[in-house]
Amino acid sequence: MVAGLVNALAFICLAGLLALVIYRTVIDGQALSAQIGPAIGLIGAVIVRSISQVAQERFGQLASARVRQRVRSELLEQWAARGPVNLAGRSSATLANHWVEQVEALDGYFVRYLPQQWLALLVPLSILAVVFWLDWLAALFLLIAAPLIPLFMALIGMSAERLSQQHVLEAGRLAGHFLDRVRSLTTLQLFGQVAQASADVTHTAEQYRAVTMRTLRVAFLSSAVLEFFASVAIAVVAMYIGFGLLGYIDFGPAPQLTLFSGLFILLLAPEFFQPLRNLAQHYHDRAAALGAADALVGLPPTEHGYPLRRRALSAGPRTNSVIAEHLKAGYPGRSAVLEDVSLSIDRGEVVALVGPSGSGKSTLLSCLAGFIQPEAGDVTLFGQAPGAEPVAWLGQKPFLIKGSWVDNLRLIAPDAELSAMHAALEAVGLKDVVAAQPQGLDTPLGEGGRGLSGGQAQRLALARVWLIDAELVLLDEPTASLDPESEAEVIEALLALARSGKTLLIATHHPAILAMADRALRLQDGRLTDD
Ligand code: ADP
Ligand code: MG
Numbered sequence: 001m002v003a004g005l006v007n008a009l010a011f012i013c014l015a016g017l018l019a020l021v022i023y024r025t026v027i028d029g030q031a032l033s034a035q036i037g038p039a040i041g042l043i044g045a046v047i048v049r050s051i052s053q054v055a056q057e058r059f060g061q062l063a064s065a066r067v068r069q070r071v072r073s074e075l076l077e078q079w080a081a082r083g084p085v086n087l088a089g090r091s092s093a094t095l096a097n098h099w100v101e102q103v104e105a106l107d108g109y110f111v112r113y114l115p116q117q118w119l120a121l122l123v124p125l126s127i128l129a130v131v132f133w134l135d136w137l138a139a140l141f142l143l144i145a146a147p148l149i150p151l152f153m154a155l156i157g158m159s160a161e162r163l164s165q166q167h168v169l170e171a172g173r174l175a176g177h178f179l180d181r182v183r184s185l186t187t188l189q190l191f192g193q194v195a196q197a198s199a200d201v202t203h204t205a206e207q208y209r210a211v212t213m214r215t216l217r218v219a220f221l222s223s224a225v226l227e228f229f230a231s232v233a234i235a236v237v238a239m240y241i242g243f244g245l246l247g248y249i250d251f252g253p254a255p256q257l258t259l260f261s262g263l264f265i266l267l268l269a270p271e272f273f274q275p276l277r278n279l280a281q282h283y284h285d286r287a288a289a290l291g292a293a294d295a296l297v298g299l300p301p302t303e304h305g306y307p308l309r310r311r312a313l314s315a316g317p318r319t320n321s322v323i324a325e326h327l328k329a330g331y332p333g334r335s336a337v338l339e340d341v342s343l344s345i346d347r348g349e350v351v352a353l354v355g356p357s358g359s360g361k362s363t364l365l366s367c368l369a370g371f372i373q374p375e376a377g378d379v380t381l382f383g384q385a386p387g388a389e390p391v392a393w394l395g396q397k398p399f400l401i402k403g404s405w406v407d408n409l410r411l412i413a414p415d416a417e418l419s420a421m422h423a424a425l426e427a428v429g430l431k432d433v434v435a436a437q438p439q440g441l442d443t444p445l446g447e448g449g450r451g452l453s454g455g456q457a458q459r460l461a462l463a464r465v466w467l468i469d470a471e472l473v474l475l476d477e478p479t480a481s482l483d484p485e486s487e488a489e490v491i492e493a494l495l496a497l498a499r500s501g502k503t504l505l506i507a508t509h510h511p512a513i514l515a516m517a518d519r520a521l522r523l524q525d526g527r528l529t530d531d
Helices: 002-026 032-087 092-104 107-134 136-183 185-190 194-246 259-281 283-296 361-369 405-410 418-427 431-436 454-467 484-499 511-516
Strands: 321-329 338-346 350-354 376-381 392-394 472-476 503-507 519-524 527-530
Touching (some): 002 032, 032 092, 092 283, 107 136, 136 185, 136 283, 194 259, 321 361, 338 361, 338 376, 338 503, 350 361, 361 376, 392 454, 405 418, 405 454, 418 431, 454 484, 484 503
Parallel strands (some): 350 519
Antiparallel strands (some): 321 376
16 A cells, blocks of 8 residues: 555656646746756656555565465364364365355455555545645546545445355355266266256356356446546546636636646546546455455354364373263254263273164264264363364265375375385285285375275275374274175274274174174164163
């Protein structure tokens, strides 16, 4: 903003010196060679202007980069506080869109709009002061024209804002829609629905286009209104100065107009409107940023009434067991899933958790992992609050990204050494599989572990558990979606994990896992009983 103001002041000097040089040579008949002083001033003003322009851009970019970085880290914190169970209701495409594009949409607001908002006030005021000193009647014309512009812009801007918010919404919807279709491509093909799906995508994209065009139309309309009023006002000032210089106007300060003051005012008049024009140009930045901000803060902390995860409490003394006492937990809008659950698992124990489907096994594991906050009762993992220290989690489907084997292992254990990775893969029985890969650990995998069998994918996920030093491993029906052969392989890997001294809690029905467990807990009607 300061740089922008310096820029405007430099322009005022430039216009004044230019008018002075022309006045002296044309009216006073001085030789051009006598104008060295003003000429040096002119060059100086041009240099100051260039420097301040660059400075304004640079500082704006810096500020915007910092703001975006902060917004991103706050988003991350929010997501972490909500936890995976709570976020499961949101499309990952929408979240990704927020993370990348909506945050990026804040850029223009901080680089351009915010400083311009102040410049649009300060620069016209300083120009008005100079013009007032030169000729108060000309200043009056400018003063009258100036408020009309913001007035009309505000009227148009209001609808622009609403449109822009719709635009953001539509973009998120398109992203989610498209991702859903891509993910279920196989299903669509099986049912012969590909043509229908592409028609759907076309339709949604068409809606997005329509909203975009409407937003643009309003943006163009607002700048047309602005240009019109600015041109009319400049023309009025020009006519006044022209007729004043010719001596046709006897009113007010007109007879005292000289070529210097007249030219000076004429040079300043467009510059008077320039900041407002810039503001109008950047107005869509504001609308876009507001739309994005709406989407970003649009997740209230307790959306759906889910309580937020409690922040990790200060570390207590370490103990040797995982303890839950009188745990009561559930989901909003329904009766508690866990009524009164107490359990105690010693370090190194392998405990199976059984119970009919829907009895709350996954819910109990989520409570222990800190993904959901119990309504009542206490959980401590070796003396710490859930979420204070990493726990390993493995569900029915492992989370594997598109990338190499190494990428997938590093996702959870960024600092792991290659030798440790090989050891982990050997422990879960994947050594031969890796050896058979064309590029070893650098062989690429598809999203969701495409290219691996279900059992191999699950064991790759288990290999991560070896790489991180989480003591508690929570497994939610790790073999449920596997064929018998893969099942046996995963159980083999689990056995190795159990022998390594980690504490395992496994929700399962599988007899082989039940056999390897030290004991089993049965969950029924929201309560635990020893099996
Ligand atoms: P299990 O893993 O033993 O099959 P869950 O813990 O997944 O059981 O589910 C217990 C109950 O909680 C079920 O009745 C289920 O419908 C409900 N439930 C699970 N997840 C949610 C959720 N995110 N929102 C609302 N209800 C849920
Ligand atoms: Mg479950």
